[in-house]
Amino acid sequence: MKAPTVLVVTGPTASGKSALALDLAERRQGKVINADAMQTYDAFPRLTAQPSAAERARVLHALYGVLPLDDAMTAGRWSALAAAEIERSLSAGRLPILCGGSGLYLRTLMQGISAIPAVPETVREGANAEWAAMGGDAFRTRLAEHDPAIVAKLKPADRQRHVRAWEVLVATGRPLSDWQQAEGTPAPWRFVTLVLAPDRAWLRARIETRFDAMLAGGVVEEVRATFDRAPDPAWPGLKAHGAPEFFRHFRGELSLENVRRIAIDHTRQYAKRQMTWFRHQMTPDLVMDPGLNPILGTTEKFLDKMEV
DSSP states (O other), X not given: OOOOEEEEEEOSTTSSHHHHHHHHHHHXXXXXXXXXXXXXXXXXXXXXXOOOHHHHHHSEEESSSOXXXXXXXXXXXXXXXXXXXXXXXXXXXXXXXXXXXXXHHHHHHHHOOOOOOOOOHHHHHHHHHHHHHHOHHHHHHHHHHHOHHHHHHSOTTOHHXXXXXXXXXXXXXXXXXXXXXXXXXXOSSEEEEEEEOOOHHHHHHHHXXXXXXXXXXXXXXXXXXXXXXXXXXXOGGGGSTTHHHHHHHHTTSSOHHHHHHHHHHHHHHHHHHHHHHHHHHOOOSXXXXXXXXXXXXXXXXXXXXXXX
């Protein structure tokens, strides 16, 4: 029996993934399921370029804005949520369309992940308290004594992932890197993967244009509403590109023009890292340059050929 199909639309930020997924969902009785880490949070729909209310009214969407900023979304957690949405879509006779640029999330779902036992809340709270008490450098040094492989992959300031590695070590007695090397169970569906791979100059211009549209569309007020709540800087949802810079602007440390410049630069750097990841970590079924290809027509012909 042929495995059910799941369509994956991915690529770097601002490459046109959401528009393509929306059009395909309309034409193929689909449901768009978010595969972007920052779009799972609820406070910054404009800043993270989530689908608008009008777009959500056109087709079904899932996993957008489902978490508060202080909650942690991991690849494993997202994979479980996405799997449930895929099954709901298939049961309703709809084509599941995963849309987003978080490559690790997609790979985790597609290839499976080892079953790390649940970590008790007391252990998690203790790990967070130790990071706060010790400081990031000392915490990282201690973790490296037990799990050097995982520390080598982490940025020094990445509190969330350092704490996660330590809590897994404490709770299970095994380093997180050991768990990650264990074989996972591949997903039971057939994935058809489309990657948008635009020309760098085209994408740089798109990123700038999109951020300017965000400024004109009320993103300053959106981020200000969260800033006024005096959030903990360690909240995972505050990693959205532009949020730290806007916070500095509200504290009088940056002009709005500098916020714009830095946020655009950081987004461009992120897009470059995404493209590197897709080239080395993913084997797509179709790669298109949205600046050259008529991507909707090209995609529809390809999907017909693939019997999607």
